Amino acid sequence: MNLRRVTCVLALVPVVALAQGGPPPPSSGLDLPRAANLVGMSEAEANAALDKLFADARSPKRDCAALINSRTRLVFTRSKVTKDYVKKNVDGYLWLARCAEKQKYYALMADLSDDLLWADKSLHPELMARALLGLNSPKGALKTLEQAEKLSAKDPDIALTFAKVQCRTRDWAACLKSADKTVKLVTKPGSPEGKETLNRAHKYRARALFHAGKLDEATKAAALSEKLGGDAADLAELRKAMVPAKTYKxxxxxxxxxxxxxxxxxxxxxxxxxxxxxxxxxxxxxxxxxxxxxxxxxxxxxxxxxxxxxxxxxxxxxxxxxxxxxxxxxxxxxxxxxxxxxxxxxxxxxxxxxxxxxxxxxxxxxPRDFYPRASFIDEEKSQAQGENGYLAAWVTPSHKSVEAFLSEAKKRAPRNTFSGEQAATIPQVKAIFDTLQAKGVSYVMDPEVNMATGYGQRARLPADVLATTNAQCLEGAILYATLLEAIGLQSAIVLVPGHAFVAWRTSPKDVLPAPKPRDAGVVLVADAGDADAGAAVDAGAPTSEDGGKPEEELWRTRPGDYQFLETTLTHDAYFNYAANEGLLEFEKYAKARKVTFLSIPELRRQGYTPQPYQ
Known part of the structure; x- marks a missing residue:
């Protein structure tokens, strides 16, 4: 037997671990690969490039579009700076951060702010708040500002950023209050910095007053902002919106x-x-x-x-x-x-x-088979926001094709029936595995789809996979999660970088008091740390002659634990081997905290229901 490891390409997205009971599965919020992982650059080259970046940023003729690109962030991820270096280049950091905000490179802006706050926690914390707002985290932005205000209650930049966040979250009364406070805190209204701060403050005042129905005052605030160099197009949109507002109130x-x-x-x-x-x-x-x-x-x-x-x-x-x-x-x-x-x-x-x-x-x-993995939240496209819980919509246990398949699969199950968690779960999962293998279900590569606003993946539903007998790894994981939910087991989809497989929660009946090696069906080791635990494997486990040794294929569980299955091995591996590979895969990425565990029962409780179409 030719056993091989296969992987499939899944885009990495920020995720939330979802599990119910059992051992808490690790989780991480994964971004797309940072530029540092994509392009080689030595530390010395990065430091030299950083010096040039700051020099260009200080130039009155600075070109933000030329300064800010994917290479800019690469410089910061590869360079090594000291706190003294950061403090000597605060003005350069500020100009670059402003350019990053203008170009909507919010991840880079957060990197810049992170350096400043590392050097001195009082160095422009409002930059981090504005970056977090750009990255679609207004709550994080407000928390950052609240902490910053404790250090400097009379900083107009902090008050102005409060107004920006509050206007974005449509808290108009708070926005107006913060904008008014900003106007009072500006100590040098005639300076370029003072004019820019007042310009933005009056813009936020105009918007807040507009939504409060104070249209005349809003018009005056907009005029003040424009006089100070405000964005003419933005203010024109506001004035345009005032026309129907005055007519229809x-x-x-x-x-x-x-x-x-x-x-x-x-x-x-x-x-x-x-x-x-x-x-x-x-x-x-x-x-x-x-x-x-x-x-x-x-x-x-x-x-x-x-x-x-x-x-x-x-x-x-x-x-x-x-x-x-x-x-x-x-x-x-x-x-x-x-x-x-x-x-x-x-x-x-x-x-x-x-x-x-x-x-x-x-x-x-x-189409219904298009799974929207994530949408970009900045122009750099290095940060994406997704909601993996939507995968539960593809887990469709009530489809008639699922019922037909299980009618066939239960012939391989103990007593020709599926009893869910009321009986040992492993023989039931093995029956499904063996039936899919007998049908010739095999692995194909994943079709990822890139869009201007994000990326997604074509993932067919279990009914389509059963009809064609080929599945990419995400489809295979969804298929197994569907079948396991249909027989009453708590299934889960496990996402790791570039791959997906399945897990299910075992039953106390899965742990046998005296497991016997090479018994018919599936017997398992109670616990790897238990000296009395007997060695046991699937009766048909691979041997050294066909791709593995029985003692290498042992896998283990305890009552209530999750067991894992490498679904891409359905076509050409024995069940125990695929289960062992799933466990090893999970442990490998769990150690690195790069696992996303999507518990289907938990997602159901949160309202993620199956697609209603047959």
Missing amino acids: AVVEVDALAIAPLGIYHLIGKREDSKGLARFYVDDIGEDRQFRVEAGIEGITSTQTKLETMLKGQSVVLDLTPQLLPSFDPTALHSARTVQLNLKVTALSPKGEQVVYQDSKPIELL
């Missing part, structure tokens, strides 16, 4: 998702704190009345409507995800399709109805 803003993957469409906006397909922000700056909010995609969804009663001065956030039409078949879409999301807000009063907002936004509808 309402402020409406809408955020719509750029993509709508059908594989997770049933989850969009359904989980706590998750955004809908369209999120409406409505501020009533006129009178007490009702607002009707509508969203829909013609020919694809119904038109969803929400009615909201609002008092003057009240603000609401409404999420809408219209239902797919019964006439629309999600399984028939095999490639991306751009559709228009129609949006409308109507004010209702005794005087009648008045449309205060109407627009349409393009959305890319993606």
Whole structure:
């Protein structure tokens, strides 16, 4: 037998470990590979490049677009600097950080701030807060600012960054308060730095006043910002928004998702704190009345409507995800399709109805087998944000093809039945493994998909894999997780850098009091640290003649522990060998804290339900 190790390419994304009971699986928040891992550069070369970067950054003719690129971050990840070096180059760090923010290279900006704070915790902590905000962590930004304020309560840069974060999170009252505080704290309003700080402060004041319904004051604040060199285009957008606000006495803003993957469409906006397909922000700056909010995609969804009663001065956030039409078949879409999301807000009063907002936004509808792994959150594309919990939508135990497969597989199970955790789990998993092997299920490479906004992967559902008998590693892990959940076991998908496999929680009945070697079926070592534990293997374990020695294939578990299975070995390995490989794989990456453990039962409790389409 030709046993071989296979790996498949899975993009690395920030992750959250999810497990229920058993040993707590390790977890890490993994970014995409840093530039230092991709390009060779010696420490001496990096230090020389860093000196030149600072020299260019100090130049009045600095070009941020030329200064900031992937190589810039490489310099910082490869260079070695001292605290004295950082302190001598604070101005260079500041200019580079401002350029990084302008170019939306927030990960680089965080690197720069990290150096400054390492040298002296009082060196511009607001830079880290702004980087965290850019990396989509407003809570982290606020926490950083709260700590910084304790060290320097009268720093206008800290107050200004508070305003930036609070405006971004739509805390308009707090934003206005922080912006007003910034104006008072500027000690040199005539200096270039003072003018820039005041410009931004008045911009935030204008936005906060606008959403508070104080349109005349907002107009004056915008004029002050423009006089101080404010972004003309940004301020023009604000003035443009004031026109309907003055007419209808309402402020409406809408955020719509750029993509709508059908594989997770049933989850969009359904989980706590998750955004809908369209999120409406409505501020009533006129009178007490009702607002009707509508969203829909013609020919694809119904038109969803929400009615909201609002008092003057009240603000609401409404999420809408219209239902797919019964006439629309999600399984028939095999490639991306751009559709228009129609949006409308109507004010209702005794005087009648008045449309205060109407627009349409393009959305890319993606096939149900497209798994959106992550979206980029900065222009550098070195940081990505994903939600691996969506994988649970691909775990579809109720599909008719799964039931048909298990009817066949149970013929290999003890007593021709699957009993879940009420019986020993390992013989049941082996029955599934052996049946898949008999059907000829084999491994193929992963089709990863890159997009301008992020990256994803085509991952077919278990029904499709069973029909074609080939699977890439993620599909194989999903298939096993589906089958194990269907027979009543607590399954999990295990993600490690570049690979995926499966795990399940064992039962107390899996531990035999006196295991016998080479017994029929599966017998296991109770614990590697137990001197009395007997050696036991699958009756058909590989020997030295066909690719392995029995004593090398031993694997172990204890009641309630998770056991692992290398699913890519289904085609050409014995069950015990695949189980041992899964365990070794897990232990290898667990030691390096590079494991993401996705417990399917825990994800179900969090609201990640299977795709509803047959």
